[in-house]
Amino acid sequence: MELDELYQTIILDHAKRPRNFGELPPPAAKGEGYNPSCGDEVTVFVAASPDHKVDQIRFTGQACAICMASTSLMTTQVKGKSFAEALKLKQSFIDFLTKETASTAGLGNLQALGGVKKFPQRLKCATLGWHALAKALNE
Amino acid sequence: MGTRNLTSQSSGDCYFGDRTRGCATEVPGRGSDVASNFPASKYRADFPILDQTVNGHPLVYLDNAASTQHPACVIDEISRYYRQDHANVHRGIHELSTRSTKLYEDARSAVSKYVGAGSSDSVIFTRGTTEGINLVASSWGSAHLGPGDTVLITEMEHHANLIPWQIITRKTGATLQYLPIEGDEANVNWPMLERRFEQSKVSLIAFTHISNSLGCVNPAKEICAVARRYGAVTLVDAAQSAGHAPIDVQELGCDFLTFSGHKCCGPTGIGVLFGRPELLADLEPYQFGGEMISRVTFEAAEWKPGPHRFEAGTPHIAGAAGLAVALEYLEKIGRTEIQSYDHHLGRLAYERLSALPGIRILGPRTGRAGLVSFQLGSIHAHDLVAYANQFGIAMRGGHHCTQPLMRKLGLQATARASFYFYNTESEIDRLIEVLGNAIRYFGA
Numbered sequence: 001m002e003l004d005e006l007y008q009t010i011i012l013d014h015a016k017r018p019r020n021f022g023e024l025p026p027p028a029a030k031g032e033g034y035n036p037s038c039g040d041e042v043t044v045f046v047a048a049s050p051d052h053k054v055d056q057i058r059f060t061g062q063a064c065a066i067c068m069a070s071t072s073l074m075t076t077q078v079k080g081k082s083f084a085e086a087l088k089l090k091q092s093f094i095d096f097l098t099k100e101t102a103s104t105a106g107l108g109n110l111q112a113l114g115g116v117k118k119f120p121q122r123l124k125c126a127t128l129g130w131h132a133l134a135k136a137l138n139e
Numbered sequence: 140m141g142t143r144n145l146t147s148q149s150s151g152d153c154y155f156g157d158r159t160r161g162c163a164t165e166v167p168g169r170g171s172d173v174a175s176n177f178p179a180s181k182y183r184a185d186f187p188i189l190d191q192t193v194n195g196h197p198l199v200y201l202d203n204a205a206s207t208q209h210p211a212c213v214i215d216e217i218s219r220y221y222r223q224d225h226a227n228v229h230r231g232i233h234e235l236s237t238r239s240t241k242l243y244e245d246a247r248s249a250v251s252k253y254v255g256a257g258s259s260d261s262v263i264f265t266r267g268t269t270e271g272i273n274l275v276a277s278s279w280g281s282a283h284l285g286p287g288d289t290v291l292i293t294e295m296e297h298h299a300n301l302i303p304w305q306i307i308t309r310k311t312g313a314t315l316q317y318l319p320i321e322g323d324e325a326n327v328n329w330p331m332l333e334r335r336f337e338q339s340k341v342s343l344i345a346f347t348h349i350s351n352s353l354g355c356v357n358p359a360k361e362i363c364a365v366a367r368r369y370g371a372v373t374l375v376d377a378a379q380s381a382g383h384a385p386i387d388v389q390e391l392g393c394d395f396l397t398f399s400g401h402k403c404c405g406p407t408g409i410g411v412l413f414g415r416p417e418l419l420a421d422l423e424p425y426q427f428g429g430e431m432i433s434r435v436t437f438e439a440a441e442w443k444p445g446p447h448r449f450e451a452g453t454p455h456i457a458g459a460a461g462l463a464v465a466l467e468y469l470e471k472i473g474r475t476e477i478q479s480y481d482h483h484l485g486r487l488a489y490e491r492l493s494a495l496p497g498i499r500i501l502g503p504r505t506g507r508a509g510l511v512s513f514q515l516g517s518i519h520a521h522d523l524v525a526y527a528n529q530f531g532i533a534m535r536g537g538h539h540c541t542q543p544l545m546r547k548l549g550l551q552a553t554a555r556a557s558f559y560f561y562n563t564e565s566e567i568d569r570l571i572e573v574l575g576n577a578i579r580y581f582g583a
Contacts, residue, residue, distance in 0.1 A: 007580070016517075016582065038520070038551070064519035064521040
């Protein structure tokens with residue numbers, strides 16, 4: 001069933017038990033994502049190391065399972081990466097969801113969100129946390 | 140047809156007397172008999188779109204508060220109009236223009252009859268409820284509001300009956316006040332209404348007849364009576380009630396009432412604004428251009444009288460024609476019968492949903508129309524609606540264009556099942572079954 005592709009076990013797991021959930025105190029950078037069509041809100045906190053790497057990352061928010069899982073998986077993946085690498089991963093992930101021929105290289109368990117391809121109305125849900133991350137990194 | 144009375148059947152003392160009774164229209168013991176004999180399946184066959192499968196399951200369409208479906212007679216009329224009668228309305232001498240003008244103005248008469256307007260000069264065609272409210276806020280508001288004036292609305296209003304008032308009060312220096320909702324059932328504190336009128340110079344009160352988020356039926360007649368005593372103008376947002384219950388503007392005693400065609404079996408892009416003739420008489424136009432003028436020079440222009448003064452440009456002629464057929468169709472079924480059945484489905488859904496673990500249903504237990512908005516355990520509305528869709532069920536998930544209300548209730552989004560007279564009890568069974576499965580699926 002298509003629904004099982006969308007809500008894979010790992011997605012439901014991360015939605016119910018999001019990793020790195022919570023806030024980081026200032027001076028951590030903060031980026032907010034808001035989806036006006038459903039009211040979903042995600043805030044991503046990033047503490048940078050002196051060499052511009054993601055030293056710590058946490059997030060808060062209330063959102064659907066797709067959004068929560070995508071953001072949770074994101075935090076596990078970008079931790080330790082340089083800002084440039086993190087933003088590159090964001091682009092790879094969005095390409096993976098929107099382009100037929102995109103490579104899956106480097107995506108790891110983010111590929112579990114591939115079910116979103118068949119539910120284009122959920123694309124915003126899957127990318128909300130990533131846009132919030134980009135805002136935090138640009139801060 | 141039964142007598143045309145206030146939709147809410149809340150006539151009399153219910154809201155100032157015993158608030159816990161809500162304002163439901165049901166006459167105990169009688170409503171349910173009517174409802175159980177209602178031939179929903181027979182009417183359902185009039186709606187071609189309902190006969191299809193979605194994701195391999197029979198379509199269960201429970202998104203009627205957003206838009207209702209169309210009986211074949213409405214679809215046929217729109218097609219017939221474009222095949223046989225189309226030309227621009229008014230001023231035309233030729234045959235087709237004469238026909239389309241007659242069709243358009245006959246539609247106005249049909250609407251006038253439908254809402255008990257008394258005269259079709261009181262009926263303005265709009266694009267929908269949103270435009271109707273914007274027209275009043277803009278035209279009436281600019282002329283009558285200023286510092287010291289208050290516009291009163293409730294906390295349960297749709298954005299369409301909230302933002303236009305935010306904007307016009309800001310522009311004119313008037314004040315916007317809200318009647319608060321209270322408690323788990325989110326009832327409006329109606330006893331506070333009179334106090335607001337005593338404390339402030341309320342120039343206009345605008346309120347929803349049936350809440351699209353809570354499902355409650357507001358005591359429109361009583362509110363209008365209070366407003367009238369204090370000389371305030373009333374606007375009834377009848378988007379959720381016009382297709383679901385008898386509406387009579389004289390009986391309600393309102394000054395303005397507005398609704399959308401597509402929420403009562405009619406086409407999208409056509410709506411209605413009723414306005415009392417004496418209010419329309421000195422109201423400035425809302426938009427300017429063709430159709431709405433009587434004399435134009437290079438320097439100035441004079442306006443036609445209402446309602447044409449408020450209909451600049453070529454109107455949605457096919458929409459008006461389709462709407463007239465839709466309203467006639469509803470009249471044939473009987474709006475009192477539709478209302479009883481609608482409330483019956485709402486009550487049944489409320490009862491059945493209440494038995495699900497972890498459910499929170501918005502709005503009052505009694506006195507509700509045929510829509511139920513809810514949160515199911517920790518399942519996000521979008522996940523729930525996506526799940527239901529996989530089994531052919533069309534519901535809406537979100538804030539239902541009532542963000543301030545949802546925020547006050549501590550919610551971001553709910554799922555909403557909204558019914559119409561072509562829905563059946565077995566569709567509610569199906570909904571409950573699928574929601575039960577969703578709880579297991581998401582482990583909520």
